[in-house]
Amino acid sequence: MGELARWSLKVSRDTDIALRTLLATRGGRKGDLSRFVEEAVNREVLRETIRDIQARHADTPGTDIEQLIDEELAEMRGSFWTEHRR
Incomplete structure (x- = not known):
């Protein structure tokens, strides 16, 4: 996971209970809350990155994108097969 940063978050009580209940039904362990938040943030960052790329290339024909x-x-x-034949 690399170097860690500490966050202080505030969420509604309902959100807290819903998430902790979900994690508990999955056999929650120490660190699951942090992992859940990190994975959710990474998914959202990826979604935003994809949206940005799609917006930048909205005028590019699909055939050009497929060719690239x-x-x-x-x-x-x-290059994969060249490197892994050794």
Whole structure:
């Protein structure tokens, strides 16, 4: 997980109870609350990043995007097999 930062958060009592109940039904352990929050934040950051990229490329034809993806995948596959044949 790397270096840790401490956060102080305030949430409604209903949210607190709902989340702690959910974690308890999953056999909650120490650290589960922190892991849940970190995973939720990471998912939301990824969603926002995807939305930003989609907005920037809204005018790009889908065929151009598919071609770029195909080219990058081909390059990555080639380098993967070159590196892992050794």
